[in-house]
Amino acid sequence: MNLLLIEPQEMKNNEVWLTDRRARHLIHVLKVNTNDIVRVGVLHDRLGFGKVTAIEEEKLCLEVCLEQKPVIDLHIELILALPRPIMLQRILKQATVLGVRHFHLIRTRRVEKSFFQSPVLRPDKIQTLLKEGMEQAMDTWLPGVTLHLQFKPFVEDVLPSLEGQGLIAHPTARHTLLDAPAPNSSQKRLLLAIGPEGGWSDYEYQCFCEAGFFGLTMGKRILHVDTAVVTALAQVQLLYDLRKR
């Protein structure tokens, strides 16, 4: 936990009493004492510091000073064919660490129906994973997560309403990310689509292309979905940094 996340309504006159796992983490893992300073962030708001002013058994009081606005540079929404639960957990957390702003979990032909029944998709479970990612990366932005149970309504109704240049990974695409029209300093919003373990069907890939998505190959090596997600996010970030220079 590199950042202690606080909900806005928990603050009262710059003071917050913690009584849950955060208090226990501070007391038992970080072993803080009175007057110690910890990094603090308020959900969807600023970052700053908290001074420990009181410790009582399993609860703890912080005096909070917020100063630094969160930096939102690239705005990436990840469109992901719902992977198997264990992989989904890892991706939600890792992609949050890497700054994804919204997850669209979609149904495609090669997604197993049973994946949609997974307990990982329970809102409280998802929120825990996302918050762990935010605490790691020191980010106060809680990504959104939307589940789309059918492919066609997603492509026809939702996709046109999303803002940003679309990129879709597909092994037979002729171009690479280096040819992609975005990101750059005038187009910082991206929709990144990553298929299921068995790949997109031709029809699905076609639908994305018709919606203006740029198809790109990620090289000759076949990556697992979680590796593909981190690889694509890392490369998009590097390309953006390079084009910004």
Add this chain to the structure above:
Amino acid sequence: MNLLLIEPQEMKNNEVWLTDRRARHLIHVLKVNTNDIVRVGVLHDRLGFGKVTAIEEEKLCLEVCLEQKPVIDLHIELILALPRPIMLQRILKQATVLGVRHFHLIRTRRVEKSFFQSPVLRPDKIQTLLKEGMEQAMDTWLPGVTLHLQFKPFVEDVLPSLEGQGLIAHPTARHTLLDAPAPNSSQKRLLLAIGPEGGWSDYEYQCFCEAGFFGLTMGKRILHVDTAVVTALAQVQLLYDLRKR
């Protein structure tokens, strides 16, 4: 399993009988029939195809035709402060998928001593993970793995003998990968050093810098070690592709 890996000594006149988990995978998971064709690669050698010529209960015969030489482009050796076992497993596999040629697992101040007792470090366990990575990425190169139990002898005796430009990730480094002197088409050998969860000590970082390593920051977000490894490998590959153009 995108590639069936065969050891050179298993081949007899372009024929190979499989009796282990590979046979079971072909028969029960891929459900191959006689005359079916599968992608085949010989360890540290060429790739090609295998035609199923016989299936007998739990064993299976392939007629192998090898044609394609493996492409070795970037040669990356990963110097990794030994992470906790569960993370090590993931990194060995993912980094093999991404093409790492050699792993140097080293001891640093913030590596827990107990990690060196982990059963994950048993040679057969390591080899299974690496082979899974090769099967996924369709690569016939089995990466080497060396365990270095002490930091100083590694830095003083081993490091000078390794070939390639060194890059070391460190949060307070002033440069980013975009400023790094390699990779490029005349320097395709890289030594990439990634520290433990708590980071390198100042002394350790200094040792690498004195050995000619280029220090780079991976951005403001603090990444888990496994995410950092995949991110760094993905970005090095993109930068190489870009500079090659």
